[in-house]
Amino acid sequence: MPHVASWKKEEVESLKELIESHDVVGMANLSDIPAPQLQKMRRSLKDSAVVKMSRKTLMSLALSESKKENIADLEGHMEGQPAMIFTDMNPFKLYKILEASKTDAPAKAGSIAPADIVVPKGDTAFKPGPILGELQKVGIPAKIDKGKIVITNDKTIVAEGETISKEIASMLTRLEIFPMEVGIDLVAAYEDQTVYTSDVLTIDEEKTIADVQKAFTQALNLSVNAVIFNKESVPVLLQNANTKAMNLALNADVLTSKTRDMILAKAYSQMLAVASEVSGKDADAVDDELRE
Amino acid sequence: MEYIYAAMLLHTANQDINEENVKKVLEAAGSEADEARIKALIAALEDVDIEEAIAKTAVAAAAPAAAAA
Amino acid sequence: MEYIYAAMLLHTANQDINEENVKKVLEAAGSEADEARIKALIAALEDVDIEEAIAKTAVAAAAPAAAAA
Amino acid sequence: MEYIYAAMLLHTANQDINEENVKKVLEAAGSEADEARIKALIAALEDVDIEEAIAKTAVAAAAPAAAAA
Amino acid sequence: MEYIYAAMLLHTANQDINEENVKKVLEAAGSEADEARIKALIAALEDVDIEEAIAKTAVAAAAPAAAAA
Amino acid sequence: MEYIYAAMLLHTANQDINEENVKKVLEAAGSEADEARIKALIAALEDVDIEEAIAKTAVAAAAPAAAAA
Amino acid sequence: MEYIYAAMLLHTANQDINEENVKKVLEAAGSEADEARIKALIAALEDVDIEEAIAKTAVAAAAPAAAAA
Structure with missing residues (x-):
């Protein structure tokens, strides 16, 4: 490394050391994170991950000098304000933790909507005044009702992927709608010769639960339908x-300890049904106690 | 209710539900057989489909099973 | 159901549900009276309070329906 | 329910549901085998399509439920 | 399902559900008695309260009736 | 259910569900592999269309009740 | 579903659902074991209470029957 300041050399060496000493190396984007929040996140990650901000050139250098195979591919995932994350935990888990620690933040003019931004219908905190016109100007359906400004319909004001204008951003903030998510964006993570990008790292926990349930249901179905005895299938x-036996006994009117009452009640209710038809034709055809 | 049970019994045994038969069954059961009522019953039953009336009772089928189990 | 109807008829007429009576009723109704089935019927009904059985089952039947209604 | 279970067992095993077989099964299960009840069972099942009866939901007391609905 | 009916039969007759008994009942019913399946059944039944399992049926059965009402 | 999961795993991986394979999978999972139970499993699955048996609901119990309602 | 089946097998066998074990099971079943998918599975299952998920399924099992009514 010719013509490189010694502090830079040291920083590259320290990054390299971190790369070597951790199983997983992540490339994150720290853009838009207010300093206090970043502090907080670092503290909460303290025991499980190290977040290192550095210059792009130094990180590139450290990655390209590492002996770990394919790790240099991480260079291509530097976005916004890149930082490296070092951990020994499963990269999918790292991604999950970082996503879970994100917090809502106000819209900023010029930023891209991460999802549809909806202004819900209902009361606002605003008293009648010029704000009504401002709401209407940005396309939010509003009117005055009982001394308050009320939004009359749910309104998607910015679609996913669209840019948030200055007027809308300020209005959303006044409405206390915080559509942005701020936190450490894990763009990619390296482990064991492979770089996983964020789309791969995303875990759908609901789907996992659904899959677990599906697997169990399938296993139970198979056990029951193939009459294979195990703890789960035997009760079913x-x-x-029992249902089949009860059906047979009740349909064939076989009196048993379990069917007796039901069969008697069946006879009784059938009698009532016929009696009700009969009394509908002629009330005198049935005795008093059956008259409705 | 005896009259109705008598009629259902005859119906299930595939016998005619007429005055004589209803009377015979009621008397065998030690029940008083009021002629006028028998006549009214038979007349009323002429327009009633017993099978259908019975079938309607199937609606809540399963509920008592719960109680008995 | 003949056997059951015969038993209910006797019960409603306040008569004993015994072999002789059940047989008499069934025969009056022109139904075959199978001795074994009569015996089984009587044995099954021996300890049964018919009123209670009907009431109990009926209540149970009504409950879920009522809940849903 | 022993008699019914015995009948279901024989039916599932593709055996005739007759007196001898029902008795044999009940005795093997250490259950009392009452001749009259066995006969009554067989008589009751005689006219029944067992497969159908097994699959068909039993019809029980419906009227009170309907009244409550 | 023979195995299940055999177990239910023994249960109702207050007999132990063990290999010997299950085998005896199955054989009386003219059914093949596979040792491995009997063992699996008995092992599975160890943690199962038969009465409770049966009672659950009734609960499930009751729900639709309620829904239909 | 270990045996079932092992069978499903083999089925999904398009492998034969035979003694050797089931045993291998169970042992890899640190589960005891009882020869008799494996044999019983394979015998039970022999005539079964696994795809169909997996999809068909096991809790058939309540279905007829629902159908009748 | 192989990955889920493998996990369920390990869970049922009271073994840790970790990379090594899942891989071992999948390979024993002759299935391809993709490291990334295994890792994703394990991370996903970490916060899932399998027993609870299963218990919810069992409750739901009764529901479709009701829904069919």
């Missing part, structure tokens, strides 16, 4: 057997 098989 017992139920099915």
Whole structure:
């Protein structure tokens, strides 16, 4: 490294050391994170991950000098204000933790809507005044109702991927709608010769639960339908057997300890049904107690 | 209710539901057989489909099973 | 259901549900009276309070329906 | 329910539901095998399509439920 | 399902559900008695309260009736 | 359910569900692999269309009740 | 679903659902074991209470029957 200041050399060496001593190296984007929040996140990650901000050139250098295979590919994932994250935890878990620690933030003029921004219908805190016209000007349906400004319909004011204008950003903030998410964006993570990008790192926990349930249901279905005995299938098989036996006994009117009352009640209710038809034709055709 | 049970019994045994039969069944059951009522019953039953009336009782089928189990 | 209807008829007429009576009713209704089935019927009904059985089942039947209604 | 379970067992095993078989099964299960009840069971099942009866939901007391609805 | 009915039969007759008994009942019903399946059944039944399992059926059965009402 | 999951895993991986394979999978999962139960599993699955059996709801119990309602 | 089946197998066998074990099971089943997918599975399952998820399924099992009514 010719013509390189010694502090730079030291920083590259320290990055390299961190790369070597951790299983997982992530490339993150710290843009738009207010300093206090970044402090807080660093503290909460303290035991599990190290966040290192540095110059792009120095990080590139450290990555390209590392002996870890394919790790140099991380260079291509520097975005915004890049920082490196070092950890020994599973990169999917790292991604999950970082996503979970993101917080809502106000819209900024010129930023891109991460999802549809909807202004919900309902009361606002605004008293009638010029704000009504400002709301209407940016396309929010509003009117005065009982001395308050009320939004009359849910309104998608910025679609996902669209740029948020200055007027809308300021209005959203006044409405206390914070559509942005601020936090450490993990753009990519390296582990064991592979670079995983954020789209791969995303975990759909609901789908995982649904899959677990599906697997169990399938296993139970297979056990019951193929009559394979295990802890889970036997109760269901017992139920099915009992239902079938009860159906047979009740349909064939076989009196047993379990069907007796039901069969008697069946006879009684059938009698009532016939009696009700009969009394509908002629009330005198049935005795007093059956008259409705 | 005896009259109705008598009629249902005859119906299930595929016998005619007429005065004589209803009377015979009621008497066998030690029940008083009022002629006028028998006549009214038979007349009323002429327009009633017993099978259909019975079938309607199927609606809540499963509920009692719960209680009995 | 003949056997059951016969039993209910006797019950409603306040008569004993015994072999002789059930047989008499079934025969009056022109129904075959199978001795074994009569015996089984009587054995099954021996300890049963018919009124209670009907009431209990009916209540149970009504409950879920009522809840849903 | 022993008699019914015995019948279901025989039916599932593709065996005839007759007196001898029902008795044999009940005795193997250490259950009392009452001749009259066995006969009554067989008589009751005689006219029944067992497959159909098994699959069909039993019809029980519906009227009170309907009244409540 | 023979195995299940055999178990239910033994349960109702207050007999132990063990290999020997299950086998005896199955054989009385003219059914093949596979040792491995009997073992699996008995092992699975160890943690199962048969009465409770059966009672659950009834609960499930009751729900639709309520919904339909 | 270990045996079932092992079978499903093999099925999904397009592998034969035979003794050797089931045993291998169970042992890889640190589960005890009982030869008799493996044999019973394979025998039970022999005539079964696994895809169909997986999809068909096991809790058939309540279905007829629903249908009748 | 192989990955989920493998996880469920390990869970049922009371083994840790970790990379090594999942890989071992998948390979024993002759299935390709993609490291990234295994890692994703493990991270995803870390916050999932499998028993709870299963218990919810069991409750839901009764529901479709009701819904069918």
